Amino acid sequence: FxxxxxxxxxxxxxxxxxxxxxxxxxxxxxxxxxxxxxxxxxxxxxxxxxxxxxxxxxxxxxxxxxxxxxxxxxxxxxxxxxxxxxYYNKFSADYFNVYNASRIKEEQLKLQRSKRIKQQVRESLQGL
Structure with missing residues (x-):
């Protein structure tokens, strides 16, 4: 060669x-x-x-x-x-990386939503 x-x-x-x-x-x-x-x-x-x-x-x-x-x-x-x-099948090592990344992203989005809701509640209570 x-x-x-x-x-x-x-x-x-x-x-x-x-x-x-x-x-x-x-x-x-x-x-x-x-x-x-x-x-x-x-x-x-x-x-x-x-x-x-x-x-x-x-x-x-x-x-x-x-x-x-x-x-x-x-x-x-x-x-x-x-x-x-x-595409990633369940036997692929990348499948677990993609799965974990999407799960972490979902948790971050939920946390952001809950912070936004808490902020809105605080603002509405301050207005009373």
Missing amino acids: IEISMSYIPADSKLEFLAHLTPLVPLVEFFIASMILLGIYTRSSLIGAIALGIFFTFLFHYFGDVETALTHSYTLILKVGLFYTL
Whole structure:
């Protein structure tokens, strides 16, 4: 993988620094895929996967490997589709985060309503 990916970028290119980052790409992709499959920070992981897909689609297109760029664009379409159709099921770790956040928000709204009602009662009693 490293030899193939380093062969894309010539040694005298301005993008030579990318050749040294290629060993990290499989690790990043594995980490992102694991996060998506486990349901941990799914939306953030999908945003990272989409950004990575856009980068590699343009990079392969720039280097003239249209077939690989086309493959990356197909997977990019799938990632964007997954991002917009994402829902949290009860087995997802994000489900609990969303549930807790909505519960906390509801409690804050109830507290604000009760404070507003108390303030209105005080104002009406002062008027008597």
